[in-house]
Amino acid sequence: KKVVTLGEIMMRLSTPDYKRFVQTESFDVNYGGGEANVAAAICNYGLQSSFISKLPDNALGQAAINQLRRYGVDTQHVARGGKRLGLYFLEPGVSMRASQVIYDRADASITEVELSDFDFDKIFDGADWFHTSGITPALSDKAAALTLAALKAAKAKGLTTSLDLNYRKKLWTAEKARETLTQLCQYVDVCLGPDATLGFHPEDTDVDLSNLKQDDYKIVFKQLADKYGFKYIASTLRGSQSASDNSISAMIFDGTEIHHTKQYNVRIVDRVGAGDSFASGLIYGLVAGLNAAQAAEFGIAASALKHTIPGDMNHATVAEIETLIGGDGSGKIQR
Amino acid sequence: KKVVTLGEIMMRLSTPDYKRFVQTESFDVNYGGGEANVAAAICNYGLQSSFISKLPDNALGQAAINQLRRYGVDTQHVARGGKRLGLYFLEPGVSMRASQVIYDRADASITEVELSDFDFDKIFDGADWFHTSGITPALSDKAAALTLAALKAAKAKGLTTSLDLNYRKKLWTAEKARETLTQLCQYVDVCLGPDATLGFHPEDTDVDLSNLKQDDYKIVFKQLADKYGFKYIASTLRGSQSASDNSISAMIFDGTEIHHTKQYNVRIVDRVGAGDSFASGLIYGLVAGLNAAQAAEFGIAASALKHTIPGDMNHATVAEIETLIGGDGSGKIQR
Amino acid sequence: KKVVTLGEIMMRLSTPDYKRFVQTESFDVNYGGGEANVAAAICNYGLQSSFISKLPDNALGQAAINQLRRYGVDTQHVARGGKRLGLYFLEPGVSMRASQVIYDRADASITEVELSDFDFDKIFDGADWFHTSGITPALSDKAAALTLAALKAAKAKGLTTSLDLNYRKKLWTAEKARETLTQLCQYVDVCLGPDATLGFHPEDTDVDLSNLKQDDYKIVFKQLADKYGFKYIASTLRGSQSASDNSISAMIFDGTEIHHTKQYNVRIVDRVGAGDSFASGLIYGLVAGLNAAQAAEFGIAASALKHTIPGDMNHATVAEIETLIGGDGSGKIQR
Amino acid sequence: KKVVTLGEIMMRLSTPDYKRFVQTESFDVNYGGGEANVAAAICNYGLQSSFISKLPDNALGQAAINQLRRYGVDTQHVARGGKRLGLYFLEPGVSMRASQVIYDRADASITEVELSDFDFDKIFDGADWFHTSGITPALSDKAAALTLAALKAAKAKGLTTSLDLNYRKKLWTAEKARETLTQLCQYVDVCLGPDATLGFHPEDTDVDLSNLKQDDYKIVFKQLADKYGFKYIASTLRGSQSASDNSISAMIFDGTEIHHTKQYNVRIVDRVGAGDSFASGLIYGLVAGLNAAQAAEFGIAASALKHTIPGDMNHATVAEIETLIGGDGSGKIQR
Amino acid sequence: KKVVTLGEIMMRLSTPDYKRFVQTESFDVNYGGGEANVAAAICNYGLQSSFISKLPDNALGQAAINQLRRYGVDTQHVARGGKRLGLYFLEPGVSMRASQVIYDRADASITEVELSDFDFDKIFDGADWFHTSGITPALSDKAAALTLAALKAAKAKGLTTSLDLNYRKKLWTAEKARETLTQLCQYVDVCLGPDATLGFHPEDTDVDLSNLKQDDYKIVFKQLADKYGFKYIASTLRGSQSASDNSISAMIFDGTEIHHTKQYNVRIVDRVGAGDSFASGLIYGLVAGLNAAQAAEFGIAASALKHTIPGDMNHATVAEIETLIGGDGSGKIQR
Amino acid sequence: KKVVTLGEIMMRLSTPDYKRFVQTESFDVNYGGGEANVAAAICNYGLQSSFISKLPDNALGQAAINQLRRYGVDTQHVARGGKRLGLYFLEPGVSMRASQVIYDRADASITEVELSDFDFDKIFDGADWFHTSGITPALSDKAAALTLAALKAAKAKGLTTSLDLNYRKKLWTAEKARETLTQLCQYVDVCLGPDATLGFHPEDTDVDLSNLKQDDYKIVFKQLADKYGFKYIASTLRGSQSASDNSISAMIFDGTEIHHTKQYNVRIVDRVGAGDSFASGLIYGLVAGLNAAQAAEFGIAASALKHTIPGDMNHATVAEIETLIGGDGSGKIQR
């Protein structure tokens, strides 16, 4: 089974030992991005994955590719060229001090991507699933055009498609996001993290968006599923006690009803990529034949474990995730 | 607005990764001291500050100056000379293991300071506030004489003055402390952390010092304020669940009543300098025009955030502190 | 007072900063093993100890010896030779992610130990106590023969003997363990962590092993004490909320009744060697003249503090342990 | 005495321990840039300096300012705003493997600088010298306009001015460089590192530029000095045996003759900023009253010592430089 | 073009900062082995490579695979299982102190390899070259049988084959080595580092093996080429001034004459894998169509650059190698 | 065979990676001192040694003891008490930048040592050699009295005694040094590094001290040997090309003639303790039965290897030293 993902991979520069940006004398280096993290986790779970992107033709672009290869991702379809590697600086938070992220991704190579950089017919050959996010079309008009073309091509080749909305208000306006995303969603089977940009119409319902109740989710999800033809809509729920302690769970709508997963209380080592871990766990579960509720349980358990692992990518194994689903979160030494 | 502080700055040598002194193969280097930490935080909040001290004329003394300059403190009035830089060794605790501090500050340059090393007329020119602590006069007779001279000069120039008592029984006897501090307090407007050395007379009151009740503080503070002419008396309250988890709050007496701040539960990265953070936050608030209760809230929120920052000095910004005062301690990622 | 211990000391290679094995670019190096950890702690508490083992005649074997010497253990009786130093790889867990241990100890020098490598008459001269564990005889037939010979020699020289059972199912079968351990236990005065391998016969009692109640422990311990002539049987109890938070306590049977210690809630820095800390604290207490209940309190408080110290060995001092027993686990800074 | 410099300061991210970009898991952080390095060295030598630039209004911009403050530079005139902090990635070379630099400075805040960001009348008040380089005007048209305005203002206020040409072909074309630099040089007193962009006319001389002889330098320098009114022209000479071993010397033309300095053979710790060290040493010497030959000797000795110091900035002291000039490069321990 | 290599990959644990084994508190982790290093370098030069081996089915085996994938090697044919990952400990030398290596590779998974673990028909499909070394058959009888089978299969499929002799006297006797290697060499086209185990017969020649002259190499190589049908015989020559400075060159015999390469003087960062760098450079050159002399020049220049790169594997690029061949070893900064 | 040494052991705090004091964010920790380094090396060579000193009764004093124990030194006779552990800060030099040492040893515990802290009868029981240096009596009058008492006691017990003069002008005046050292030398058998403080009288000879010729050494050494009854006088000779490259040799006078050792050119990793390495190598050689010339060769080869080892203490083995004496300084990998 093979999953293809499309997006940006950035160099992440994070301060060690809870230092603030103004204190640090070094940065730990990692490479990550939503869809890249999904691709790596898919390989980690024993399936195949291929990542599509554009990276500069220098040693830093190569280092990003190497990180993907290290964790098993096929990178032969990554285009090379453009101006620079996107970066982000991370100052991990603790207790009541929030993590700080400074993005430095303008003019990254992927913003200048061309359709001609890729041969989707070849890329999707033998693939079962295509995944991308709402961040990729937000990067540039060219990136948006590529996202649309990829979704169309994937559907045409019979793949299942998924989109993690992830609306980022610093990258584009709500209006532009809505315009683009409503178009993309026509080609999406599984929608993660739906939000206001998808154009839910409360006037046709009893839902008060400013005071959302438990039952309202079903009404919202049903309307969106009908509008876009989503097979599944899934969403994580996060309670943030502090930058060190969070509680997470998820829900999935299968067209008929909403299934709620267990809730996990996590002590945080590295919170970045936790949402991508839910996405990749869910995709893995669905590709591996689990039902929606089971796949969501796999996804949220994977996400819980991700919080304990440094870097953007999830290195928890299927066996570890299944142990946690089975109820053992006791952390006893495994000898 | 400009704040002047006087005191010792030491090199701090701390073990990394929770190692004990007998295990460590390296020390992390920082520089700090009560009044130096206040000076750095004042700059951090956007005001000006100048630090007065004496440091050896070698590269280690220079490194201490550099740390102050790095965070914006004016160091042009620091005298150079004397025998050595004061040091302290820190073994950070965790859980039920307490932090250990080994001071190695005897014969530090500041203990041999001379009044002629400083021109207070120049130093206090344009300044609004002068701050020092009860540790400085405890270091040597010369340091005590300097502290007194500085307080007198500050008052003569119309500055507001503050003193953080910080009685340290390893540095001097209670008797000598009382003798010196009662003299110094004549020139102090804002007193932090009052204690037995100030000579509270319970016999004139209903207060039972061995069983202090909530209402007794007001009686104690009133008597001390009357005796010394303090405008404000402030004090922090710390509950220590373990070396990793504390709860902190503060109270301030404005001559009439006591205001209690919120209480914060903090997970500790570095507890050193938390008291200085309260002092600097309080001073900042009062200089910036907040009332006593507001200034104490600013101080204790600053102190709470300090616990999450490595080193002696506070690098939390005014915006971060105000967010915490506003009620958001959720630690959500700031992108 | 002098304690002799016999066992394996391994090189421990652990990942830093909560990295997983597949992520790490370095390992922190420590050396440890159950009986070696006991020997080091005994010296830490001010008694003398000597460690018996066999180590390869290369720089790695020397480094293991150096670690023991560093913490005061007499290593002059360690035999040199054999093929290799035993290793174990440790990936410390956090939150719901469990610590992983990969042992690489096959063919370690101690597995090829010969009785002629040691002169027990000389080794036990002036010694008061001999300690070993159920891991040592599990390593090889030669190691088992040595363990038996050592226990016999210790008894013959009038030493008190202790054995920490520590059944490891990856090292030998339950059947072989039972056969060996029941023989060894004839020469044991103090048994730690009794388990099924000792051959408790429930049919002679009211005890239902699949549903052990508080009172049943006494029946089990009584039968075992009678069978093997144990003077004391002690055991720790661990509740694992997560890999980061555990609660621990202990109980000791003195032939008549079971004493329960306080329970401590620990936040974990390094959980390895916590059981050995209980053993060494208990032995120290008994050698130092405490009664069984007091010795167990000392042992469990030592073990609690061990969880906060990196590495296998305990560097908490007697004074720190007594402070904790006295009720102060507040972790306030010690200046 | 006070020196003002104008230019860009970048974050430098360098690989530790001779790792290549594709290997590294961390970067060492430093901040540097030609004119920033000059400003820091000037303070190091006991004079005052102020640095002019534009930096983003975030924690990374603040960190760059903090590094300048740490080493004594006045940063109160640095403008804040714009898009991002310029970066460069450094892979230090060794032996026959050359150091690699990847610049990532496009769209740095200084490229969008406005004349209205600065009040040169205030900036140059009390200053003696103004220094900038040929890199600054190459960054953008706005930066070029600022450079010209600064030079004009400096001359108008009676300062001595210096320009380090540093032609970088990746930043602009030779034609555009020539056009801009010939205009700037009208306002320059001391020119460092003259090159082809300054428009030397060989046809008026006996000089064969493709085969430059020792005596030709005088002819070239004389023509340029006459053309632009330079008081001094100075240039370093570097022989590169390998990335680990270089030999350096300098020459200075004082309008009449060329003085050659001693040559130093250096083993390289960090070669970056060595040219800036020559510039700052030369400026210091001339400001301090040395003659041209002496100032160049000071500059090249300072540059030699810089090769042994990590980071972009020079932390060699005046005393150390004078010891080296005096002939002692033996490196004997100073106790 | 695709190269397949067969051999062992070990975890390498090396001391940082020139520490000795008895001093170190950490090890830097790398993974390497002769044939693995060749496979990685081949990918580095832009060709494809696949590595064949057997690795344990645990996280350490996975980490070794990840290192290979990171640098582009196809690892899908690596068998999983067996007892353990081979290790080696490295203490890098400097000046007159030699590097120390402690191998800990007994019972590594590859020693228990079975022919049925591999499908050579599939493995060699589309491949052009097969490479292994004399270390692999020395590991165990099963590994020797696999090596022979692989060489036979490679020849049968029409691949060019190469063998790097690397006789290790700690792994097997000279007699057993000779017996095995003379059999393997029947299937080898390119022989690297021929030595006494190949059974050169001096009695048929004028060669005095105890006093080998320049011209004798041709006679030796000719006899061996005739005996085994080698197309090329290549060998490196190393002069060791100290552990920090070596001079290296190579020679290659093409059946007719011996070509000598340039000699390089290298300052050493990491000497391990330098011989493998020559092998991979030579193979790359021959696969890429260079003649024997050119390929050897490529190989020795690659090897020279390897000495400057930490770890076992070569990350010098084709462009860097060609620059060095072209004569520029000046190490000037590449901006 | 057993050697006893007396002196101070200090904590050494050194900057990593060639950073200057004003740059460093951490210090590497080591412990060393002339006589402590000798004691450790003696154990390293397989003999026994005991170190006498006084150290503070805190964790830092314990850490110094632990370092000595780690390398095999008997520390049971070290007195505990006094004010503080002596420190020194080290900034390692490179190329033409000299290493900087800042001593911070005033008021160290050893300066307050009492004769009653030691029982020399017990300490010297079974010992063969006593060694100290001219630094110890320079620390305080009490330390000088102890040194004299120790030398007398050693002679009375029949030990051979050695003194390494090491005149340090920052610790005492030349006059006081001469007065003290001439008294001590009455009890010294082997004198290392004789200098002007010993009161050589040139007026009785042909020697011109301001222009010392090769033959003059013999005259000087003869007069001193006669005056003080030295059996051997030894001295090292160091040529300092730079802080990175030195050449070293030694000479020894046996009462009749001077023997010169080989000269070694060393590339320096850590130069501290190189003189102590010569002393300990010489002592080892003489104790082990070598003649004077052989012992000096052993000492200088040990010293050469010390330059390649981080820290104050020598970890080169007897086998490595003998290999170097045998002529192999090629640094070839030892597998």
Ligand SMILES: [Ca+2]
């Ligand atoms: Ca870290």
Ligand SMILES: [Ca+2]
């Ligand atoms: Ca990584």
Ligand SMILES: [Ca+2]
């Ligand atoms: Ca660590």
Ligand SMILES: [Ca+2]
């Ligand atoms: Ca750390």
Ligand SMILES: [Ca+2]
């Ligand atoms: Ca710092």
Ligand SMILES: [Ca+2]
């Ligand atoms: Ca350790």
Ligand SMILES: [Ca+2]
């Ligand atoms: Ca470094």
Ligand SMILES: [Ca+2]
């Ligand atoms: Ca820096």
Ligand SMILES: [Ca+2]
């Ligand atoms: Ca390093």
Ligand SMILES: [Ca+2]
């Ligand atoms: Ca180090």
Ligand SMILES: [Ca+2]
């Ligand atoms: Ca690596």
Ligand SMILES: [Ca+2]
């Ligand atoms: Ca050490």
Ligand code: NI
């Ligand atoms: Ni750290």
Ligand code: NI
């Ligand atoms: Ni720092």
Ligand code: NI
């Ligand atoms: Ni730095």
Ligand code: NI
């Ligand atoms: Ni350690």
